[in-house]
Structure formats: C-alpha cells, structure tokens
Amino acid sequence: MQNATFSSLDTTVFFIYFLIVAGYGLWVYRRKQRTGSASHDYFLAEGSLTWWAIGASMIASNISAEQFIGMSGSGFKMGMAIAVYELMAALTLILVAVFFMPVYRRNRIYTMPQFLEQRYSKGVATIMAVFWLSLYVIVNLTSILYLGALAISAIAGISVWGCMVFLAVFAVIITLGGMKVIGYTDVIQVFCLVAGGLVTAWLALDLVAAQRGMQGVGAGFQLLLDQAPNHFDMVLDRDNPNYMDLPGLSILIGGMLIVNLNYWGCNQYIIQRALGADLHTARKGILFAAFLKMLMPVIVVLPGIAAFVLHQQGALGATMGAGADVNPDRAYPVLLTLLPSGLKGVAFAALTAAVVASLAGKANSIATIYTLDIHKKAFNKEASETRMVWIGRVTVVVSMLLAVCLAPYMGIDKKGGFQYIQEYTGFVSPGILAMFLMGFFWRPTTAAAAMFATLGGFVLSIVLKFLPEVMDLGFLASTGFAKANGSGVHEIPFLDRMGIVFMVVLAGMVIISKLFPNQRHEQEEKIEVDTRMFRVDPGFALGAALICLGLLAIYAIWW
Numbered sequence: 316m317q318n319a320t321f322s323s324l325d326t327t328v329f330f331i332y333f334l335i336v337a338g339y340g341l342w343v344y345r346r347k348q349r350t351g352s353a354s355h356d357y358f359l360a361e362g363s364l365t366w367w368a369i370g371a372s373m374i375a376s377n378i379s380a381e382q383f384i385g386m387s388g389s390g391f392k393m394g395m396a397i398a399v400y401e402l403m404a405a406l407t408l409i410l411v412a413v414f415f416m417p418v419y420r421r422n423r424i425y426t427m428p429q430f431l432e433q434r435y436s437k438g439v440a441t442i443m444a445v446f447w448l449s450l451y452v453i454v455n456l457t458s459i460l461y462l463g464a465l466a467i468s469a470i471a472g473i474s475v476w477g478c479m480v481f482l483a484v485f486a487v488i489i490t491l492g493g494m495k496v497i498g499y500t501d502v503i504q505v506f507c508l509v510a511g512g513l514v515t516a517w518l519a520l521d522l523v524a525a526q527r528g529m530q531g532v533g534a535g536f537q538l539l540l541d542q543a544p545n546h547f548d549m550v551l552d553r554d555n556p557n558y559m560d561l562p563g564l565s566i567l568i569g570g571m572l573i574v575n576l577n578y579w580g581c582n583q584y585i586i587q588r589a590l591g592a593d594l595h596t597a598r599k600g601i602l603f604a605a606f607l608k609m610l611m612p613v614i615v616v617l618p619g620i621a622a623f624v625l626h627q628q629g630a631l632g633a634t635m636g637a638g639a640d641v642n643p644d645r646a647y648p649v650l651l652t653l654l655p656s657g658l659k660g661v662a663f664a665a666l667t668a669a670v671v672a673s674l675a676g677k678a679n680s681i682a683t684i685y686t687l688d689i690h691k692k693a694f695n696k697e698a699s700e701t702r703m704v705w706i707g708r709v710t711v712v713v714s715m716l717l718a719v720c721l722a723p724y725m726g727i728d729k730k731g732g733f734q735y736i737q738e739y740t741g742f743v744s745p746g747i748l749a750m751f752l753m754g755f756f757w758r759p760t761t762a763a764a765a766m767f768a769t770l771g772g773f774v775l776s777i778v779l780k781f782l783p784e785v786m787d788l789g790f791l792a793s794t795g796f797a798k799a800n801g802s803g804v805h806e807i808p809f810l811d812r813m814g815i816v817f818m819v820v821l822a823g824m825v826i827i828s829k830l831f832p833n834q835r836h837e838q839e840e841k842i843e844v845d846t847r848m849f850r851v852d853p854g855f856a857l858g859a860a861l862i863c864l865g866l867l868a869i870y871a872i873w874w
Contacts, residue, residue, distance in 0.1 A: 328660030332507060332668070333485075340489050340500045364592055368499055369600025372588045374607045375501035376676030377404075378508055379669045382615045384462045387650075388643035390619025391626075393557035394546030395873065398612035399566045400574070402866055407575035408605040409859045412598045415580040417848035418755050420594045422841070427583045428688040434754040434842045436762040437692075442769060444688040446743070447583060451681050452714050453721065454740065455584070459677065461722035462644075463670030467663070469648035479722060482667070483715045486674035490682075490711045497675050504668040505607070511665020512614030514658055519621035519650050526628050539620055542627065546620045549873045558798055562808035567870075570741070570810030573817050577744040581751045584680040598851065602858045609865055615647075622646035674715070681714045682707035741809050742780075745817035746772020753824050755844060763831055764824035772820045779812045 364372070382401075389397040424430045427447065432440035464478035473481075489500055520535030527538060540547060551561050565571065579585055589597035623646070625631050634649045651662050686707045691698050698706070750768040753760040782788065788805040791797035796815075797805040807815070851859075 322656040322659070324657045325660030325663060328657060329664050329667070332664035336500050336503050336668070336671075337488065339503060340492055340496045343492065343496045343499045364499075364588065364596075364600070366592075366596050366599035367603060368502055369588045369592060369597060370603030370607065371505040372497065372501035372672075372676070373585055373601070373604040375504040375508065375669070375672035376585060376588070377673070378611065378615070379459045379463065379673030382611065383512070383666055383669055384466050384644050384647050386615045387619035387622070387647035388645070389560075390546075390616035391623045391643040391646040392619075393551070393555075393560065394543065394548060394620055394623075395612065395616055396549055396551055396557070396561050396566075398616045399549070399561065399571055401608055401611040401615070402869065403567070403571050403575050404579060405605040405608040405862050406866060407572070407579050408601050408608065409862060410576065411580040411586070412601040412605075412855070413849055413851055413859075414755070415586070415751075416589060416597050416601065417594060418842070418844055419586070419590060420597065421843050421845075421848055425590050426684055426688055427581060427586075428684060430754070430842075431750070431765070432688075435750075435760075435765040439750075439762055439765045439769065440688065441693075442766075443747075444684050446769075447684055448681060448689075450740065450743070451584065451677055452717055453725075456674065456677050456681070456714060456718040457722040457725050459670060459673045460718050461725070463666070463674075464722075465644075466648045466651075466666055467670075469645070469652070475723070479719050482670055482674060483719050485667075486671045486678060487711060487715050489671065489675040490678045491708050497672075497679055501672050501676075504672040507661075507668040508665045508672075509607070509610065509614065511662045511668075512618075513610075515647075515650060515654065515662045515665070516613055516617045516621075518654055518658065519618045519625075522630070522653065523621050523624050523628075526625065526630050535621070539617075539624055542624050543620060546623060547873050549870055553798065559806065559808045560810075562796075562798075562811050565808070565810050565814060570808075570813035570817075573745055573748055573813050574741065574810070576752075577748040578740075581747050583684055584677050587676075587680055587683060595852070598855055602855055602862075605862050606858070609862065618650050619643070619646045622650055678711045678714055682710040685710045741813050742776040743773050745776070745813050746770075746820050749817055749820040749824060753821070754842070757825075757828075759828045759832065760824060761828045761831060764827040767823050767827055768820050771823060772816055775816050775819060776812065779807055779815065780809075783807075 386397055386400070418424070419430070422430070422433065424433070428440040428444040431443055460479050460482060461475075463482055464475045467473065467478045467482070468475045489497060517532055520532040520539070521530070522535070523538050524530055524532070524535035527534075529535075529538070545555075548555070550563060550566065551558050552563065562569075589600055592600065622631065626641075631649055634645065634652075647666075651659060651666070654662055686703050690706050691703060695702070746768040749772065750765045753764065753768075783804050783806045788797040788807060791805065791807070796811050797807050799805050
C-alpha cells in the first residue's frame with residue numbers, strides 16, 4: 316500500500332494548479348473590466364463564451380463532490396448501474412439543445428423565473444425564485460461544500476471546517492469575477508478533473524491487477540468483471556438490494572428522464588452558461604458537454620467498483636469500515652490516499668477543481684436569481700447596472716457564508732451523498748418540469764395550472780413518501796412499483812414516485828386549464844414557439860447520432 320501522507324511534491328503540484336486557475340481568472344477579469352460592468356455581462360457573460368467554454372463550464376459545474384465522492388460511493392455499493400445518471404444526461408443534453416434552447420433564445424430568457432413570469436404570472440415566478448434560492452443554498456451548496464471538504468480532509472489531513480473555509484474562499488474569488496471568469500476558468504477545471512479522474516481510474520485498475528500478481532489496466536478491468544459481475548448490471552431486477560434507488564426500466568423511461576430534463580433544461584445553475592450565447596454556439600456547447608458526459612462513468616463510477624474489489628481482497632484494510640459500518644462514500648478518498656507521490660497532487664487538484672467549479676457556478680446562479688428576479692423587482696426597480704453587479708457580489712458572499720454554517724448540521728454524511736441530493740430535489744422536479752413543458756408546448760396552460768404544478772407536485776411527493784407509514788403498499792409489489800424495506804413495509808422507489816407525481820401533475824394542469832380558461836395569463840403571447848426553431852444543422856445531427864449509438868452499445872453489452 317502506498318504512503319497515505321500528502322508529500323511536498325503533491326503540495327507543489329496542487330499549488331501550481333491553484334496559481335494557474337487564480338492567475339488565469341485574474342487575467343480574464345481584467346480584460347472583462349475594459350468592457351464595463353453591465354449586469355448581463357457579469358451574470359451571463361452575454362456573447363463572450365465560446366462553444367467549448369460553454370460545454371466545459373456546464374460539466375465543471377455539474378461534476379462535483381456528489382459525483383466524485385457520492386457517485387463513486389454508489390459505484391462501490393451498487394455498481395455501474397448508477398452511471399445511468401451520467402449516460403442519460405448525455406441523451407438529455409441533446410433534447411435540451413434541440414427543444415429547450417430555441418425557446419429560451421428566441422424569447423431572450425436569461426433566468427428561469429423570468430420565463431415563468433412571461434409565460435404565467437409574477438406570483439408563480441416569485442414563488443419559484445424563492446424556492447430555487449432555498450434549494451440551491453440549503454441542499455446543493457451545502458452538500459457540494461461538505462462532501463468536498465470531507466474528501467479533501469481525508470487526503471490532506473486538514474480539518475473539515477478548515478477545508479470548507481478554503482473551498483468557500485477559493486470559489487468566492489472566482490465567482491466575484493462574474494460568469495465570464497467562471498466560464499473560462501472552468502475550461503482549466505474540466506481539464507484537471509478529467510485528467511486527474513482518468514489517472515485515478517487507471518491506477519485503481521492497475522492496483523486491482525497488482526493484487527493478483529498481474530499488470531495493466533486491461534487485466535484490472537477483467538478482474539472487476541470476474542470478481543464483481545453483479546456490479547456491471549446496468550438495469551437492476553427486483554431482487555437486487557439496490558432496487559429502491561434504481562428501479563428497473565424506470566431508470567430509462569420513467570423518473571430518470573424527469574430528473575435529467577429538469578436538471579439540464581430548467582435549472583438556472585446549469586443552463587445559465589448557454590443563455591448568453593447565440594443558438595448555434597449554445598447548441599455546439601451543449602453537444603460538447605454531452606460528449607464529456609460519456610466519459611464520466613469511467614472517471615467517477617469505475618474507481619468505486621475498483622475500491623469494492625480491493626476491499627473484498629482486503630487490500631484497503633480497515634479504512635472502509637467493516638460489516639454494517641462500511642461507508643461507501645469513503646471509496647474515492649481512500650483510493651486517492653493510495654496514489655503515489657505527485658499523482659496524488661494531480662488527483663487532489665482534480666477533486667478541488669470539481670468542487671470549486673460547482674460552488675462558483677451555484678453561487679453565481681444564486682446571485683443571478685436574487686439580483687434580477689427578486690432584488691431589482693421587489694426592492695430597487697431603478698437599480699443601476701453597477702449597483703446590480705455589486706448586489707450580486709454581496710449575494711455570493713452571503714450565500715457561501717450560510718452554506719459554511721449550515722453544512723455540518725444537514726446530516727449529509729448520514730446518507731449516501733449522491734442519493735441525498737437526488738431524493739430531496741426529487742420532491743419538486745416533477746412539478747417544475749411539468750410547468751416548463753406545458754408552458755413550452757401547450758398554449759392553453761394557465762397560471763393557476765402552473766401554481767398547481769408548483770405546490771401540488773411538492774405536496775403529492777411528500778404524501779407518497781410518507782404514505783407507507785400509514786398503509787402498506789404491498790398491493791403494488793407485483794407491478795414493481797413497490798418493494799419491502801428492511802422493516803417489511805412496502806415503499807415506492809423515489810424514481811417511480813417522481814414518475815407518478817409527474818403524470819398526476821400533467822393531468823391536473825390540463826383539467827385546471829380546461830375548467831378555468833379565463834385565468835389564462837394575458838402575457839402568454841409573449842412566449843414565441845415555432846416548430847421551425849427546432850431544426851438542427853447536419854454537424855449537430857451527426858454528433859447527436861454518435862452519442863445515441865454509443866448509449867445503445869453500452870446498454871446492449873451490459874444490460
């Protein structure tokens with residue numbers, strides 16, 4: 316086993332990364348200052364990001380501690396099936412580029428609440444703006460910060476509190492420069508996280524092979540297939556202990572599609588990178604992000620499976636725990652401690668890059684929604700461009716301080732990090748997606764129907780979550796929509812629950828819109844949707860076809 320300490324060479328490698336990112340960010344910021352301080356330039360880098368910067372920034376903001384730590388932990392626990400989140404994201408990004416981006420760009424939509432106000436009403440927009448701010452700070456920002464700090468603490472030997480402060484300060488430095496600084500520094504961040512992630516996966520496979528006196532990543536991968544064949548089942552059957560997290564075919568045609576369409580298409584935090592570009596550039600950037608997504612299972616899931624095999628071989632000692640005390644979220648940090656000197660610094664930089672990029676992107680989105688959709692409309696309608704940029708920067712600092720204070724008390728480490736985020740956001744994803752899709756494609760949808768989607772979807776999700784505590788759902792077991800938990804009580808898997816809520820919400824929106832057509836929003840005509848908007852160029856069509864063929868091949872081989 317390699318030395319688990321952080322050497323001077325590792326420290327040097329990491330500081331080189333830190334100086335490159337900080338120095339490049341400062342250079343971009345100084346160049347941007349020459350063009351003034353317009354709020355749209357600060358929040359959206361309007362017209363400034365190239366397609367490769369848009370794609371890289373989307374992935375850098377998406378891939379964070381919940382992937383490196385949480386998804387690797389899920390790979391340790393349940394195997395490659397968890398990669399469906401990454402693989403379905405690649406398909407979803409194509410759908411977003413084709414169907415969502417034309418609507419946003421044609422109507423000059425810069426924030427998600429702005430779309431809701433134009434399409435429905437100010438009340439719907441305000442409720443969702445407050446909701447998104449709460450979700451981003453209390454769930455997303457805290458989980459990214461805390462999971463990242465746990466991992467860095469395990470590698471570098473620094474206290475979790477100290478790691479949180481370091482990550483928060485680093486992210487604030489980048490975020491204060493605005494979206495252009497974030498977008499272009501994210502290119503470096505993505506290079507670091509991909510390179511570092513591939514190095515970690517390579518060495519993890521090599522270590523698996525070495526434990527059996529073999530050499531090479533090919534031998535290591537074959538050992539994973541031989542010693543953990545169940546970890547390569549892409550679709551789980553009902554007898555699998557992880558079925559509640561990934562319920563069979565629902566991962567492909569049900570709740571998983573809802574998760575991804577909401578995340579990639581209706582999420583200010585992600586789509587913001589593309590909102591400032593023209594449609595052609597935005598589509599190319601999103602397609603580039605989809606190709607990068609195809610790499611993620613190798614980077615974040617395969618190391619978790621390798622850690623599982625090493626743990627079964629006894630190569631990790633007691634670092635993962637024993638018996639019921641095994642903590643899957645330790646898998647990736649433990650692997651990093653096994654890396655040789657120098658490469659540990661590369662992997663450490665990759666993890667830090669992932670965490671900081673996500674924190675910066677999330678903080679910028681929080682500042683954008685608060686400044687443009689709440690502060691300017693409710694508190695200071697005459698705010699100047701300079702004033703709005705200043706308010707945005709203050710919001711960044713305040714939100715990060717709140718996350719640092721709240722993170723240790725959220726119980727994030729008591730549940731698998733990745734599942735923690737997915738289940739909590741799953742309470743609202745069906746209603747939000749239904750509200751956007753109906754707003755795009757069904758003109759009679761009213762503001763009352765949108766309000767029902769917002770509140771009714773959340774309430775129904777809560778009811779279905781806690782329904783098993785008052786009645787057993789065993790009658791659904793034969794359909795696969797319920798499974799007995801450890802106490803013998805039948806529950807609905809949360810992805811299936813999302814699918815059920817989504818269908819009920821859609822039906823409710825249609826009924827409400829039909830019953831109360833006079834409540835139709837008078838500004839509705841301002842949202843322009845034309846089928847000609849959805850045409851794509853041959854280059855995009857070819858790239859999308861290649862991604863779809865790759866997905867078909869993966870699931871055909873490891874079904």
